[in-house]
Amino acid sequence: MKTLLSILKDLHPEIDFETHEQLIDKGVLDSFDIVTIAAEIDNEYGVSIPADAIVPENFNSAKALYALIERLEEEE
Amino acid sequence: MLFTSFDFIIFITLLFVMYYTVPKKYQWKLLLAFSYIFYFIAGPKFLFYILLTTGSTYVSGIKIGKLYEDQSLYLKANKELSREEKKAFKAKVKKRAWKWILGCLLLNFGILFFIKYINFTIANINWFIDRLNDRETLSFIDIALPLGISFYTFQTMGYIIDVYRGKYPPEKNFGKLALFVSFFPQLIQGPISRFDDLAKTLFRENSFNYNEFSFGLQRILWGYFKKLVIADRILVAVQTLIGDTAMYDGAYVFVLMVFYTVQLYCDFTGGIDITIGIAQILGIKVQENFIRPAFSKNIAEFWRRWHISLGTWFKEYLFYPLSIWKPMLNFSRFARSKFGDSIGKKLPVFLSAFVVWFITGAWHGASWNFIVWGLLNYIFLMGSEELKPFYSWFHSKFDVQGTLGFKLFQIARTNLLVSSIRLLDCYRDVPGTFKMVGSFFTKNNFNIFVDGSLLEIGLTSADYWVITGGLLLVLVVALIGRKGSVRELMAAKPVIVRRTAFYLLIMSILIFGAYGVGYESSQFIYNQF
């Protein structure tokens, strides 16, 4: 989780990712951010996010994103 | 059949009456019949293409669906399998599904590519042959572009990719899928609907609802107003200015830029209003394609508010998959080790966005001007991405963020950028466009704004008054629209106000609309794409 938060912090230092719940709905993360995050996750965690997992539900909060990573790690 | 023809209005009226008189279970079949009649009128021979796309997608969808169904049955029946075994089985299924979708995509994009881009490709090959001093150039192929092929191909391929991704099961009823592909109000110029979104209302049994009808009708009229009163009227001047580049350079280029923006905006958004309105009177919900794009404060925002369905399509089905594609990520890792983190990190985005904007440009038309236009969008987007540090620095120095003046500046800047690159679309010639834009700075004929020259380009002062009045109304409606639905606001007004407004709108279309004798009937601009 820590690694993930630092990835996010890198992109948008001004956002408190631990509590924010509407990163997509409120337009904090744009498509470039999403792709960067996916690449970072691939780099750091070694899991690749499939394109069909890029939906608001998975990217709206750091928590949801972390859950996605765990789910994907499980499946690997 | 043009949206603005009498025939089309009769067509819609007939459909509307029949739609609410036939037994409800036949409603979607009626829509299918009318859609195919609409397509048949456009050209009987085009039916082959749309049927081929529908058929191939239908079969692929069913096959993929069957594979997934069998998979879940098998997994359920064999719970004792180890994780690895399950994974291996899933991978096998996915591989077989992949064959189906790959075939489907190759076939349908292949058709689109062949019909739309073969002559463009030949022209470019010939250019090279010419450079090599070889006389044997290839000859062009005489092939007509089927109505709406870019739109329905994208829409249908979106459907099959979703099925492959397991988002929803395939449509088992061939007729329903055929209706989704051919639904005539959106066939000509979009929006590019998503199956799960449109299917909710497209196939259901709809009862006549006065409110929906009245809102839909208002939406249709508003579309006709924008299209007939403003877009088709200003079109004359746009065509004049494009038609004689030797005469209309310098300041005229600016005039053209503004006029073409007005025309494209009113034509395209008006057309979508008509589409959504027709669907609405039939009880069908078609997604919005624009959210007041002229108020965008930067290019990225503009593309989230203009032709939304196309942007979403490219994002979901091309940009994301491409930028998180394994080889792309590997390349990124490689680049990080070679050029450092900051560059390596950006590479997937930059590369994928380049591909997306190249294709977006080509989607708009098979010629270099569109591709250059797409790439200029790309440069602007990447530029503003790279300028982010500068923006933060600027805002830390000057506290203007959020002030009205600065917002207006941002809006003006965005509109200037998107409008200026659209000149490529006008002149259809890349060096020619740059030459014309250059002449704006060198020619110094700004007196055309005061010496009456603007009355010589096909518009009388009466036309200017109508256009100005129409645009003011469009602006007011857009401003009110930020706070909520204009139609709901109207619905809350006393009946006399509502009916008066309704009549004024109809009469202004009938009187001030640029239709009938003396006006060239004009296709919606997006028809050709």
Next chain:
Amino acid sequence: MKKIISIFLTIAVGLGGFFSVQRLLVPKYTKGIVEGTLIEEYYPEAKNHDVIIIGDCEVYENISPITMWEEYGITSFIRGSAQQLIWQSYYLLEETLKYEKPEVVVFNVLALKYDQPQKEEYNRLTLDGMKFSATKLKAVNASMMPDENVLSYIFPLFRYHSRWSEVNSEDFENFFGKRQMFHNGYYMRADVKPVETVPSGRILPDYDFGDNAYKYLNMMVELCEENDIELVLIKAPSLYPYWYDEWEQQMEDYSRKKGLKYINYLELVDEIDLDFAVDTYDAGLHLNVTGAEKVAMHLGKVLSEEFDIEDRRSNQQIAAIWEKKVEFYNEMKKNQYEELEQYGYIKSLKGE
């Protein structure tokens, strides 16, 4: 109840607004192209004419019904308009026969040269004046150019909406009704422009009149037979559009075959004493009033002698109506000559 009234009012206001705007925007033809008013001026007439003349400008400018009345007591009406195509003439005849049954119908054959619709503007001059009826729809259907739409004939607002920027006092003055411009479908011109040269006809690829044109001529013959009406074919003495010998031959053959009287006034120029130095107002294209009177003298004679058209001058009722027409005619003639003297052109027709 309140709701019903509200709906009723809404519809009434809507229709009222629509038709008012339409009425305001359709051209009134009281100035400039005054011949646009000829067709509609038939309807208020007392419909008991013994002779109906149909055709294009070669009838409505070349024959004076008043002369035929004054000299022979023939009651006649010209149902003609600019470049009136043969199917339009046919349907105008069909319409006229619903109102009255003449003894003789006279048709000018120049229109046979057009086998297909020609020009939207000319269609309008003929068709817009017709009252709405099934016959009108048939006429519209036969006349439309490929990009025209029948709805714009039913609701002319769709055609003339762009006149909104040209609306002037003429449109308001004639909003509720127009003053009568002419009588008996005759467009009077008193000015003179002599013939100087007569252009010879271009060589045509094909001199045979088209099948479509013949079809309507045949229909006209049949319609007259069914109604026991004598049909007379004429070719007015206009020097051009050029009347080819090949065309003349076809008309002579046709009239002989059908047993119809055919008069080519181009061959009777000397006999009726027509002088192209004084009897035309546009160098031979159309006749002026003196020319029209000369043609009428001859035509009236043929009609009364060969077709036994009754002299109605002794009928008090009819004579009373025609007395007014004669007065109107003489007044108009006088005015035109005065204007010519004063301004050198006919000011009232220019609408200044």
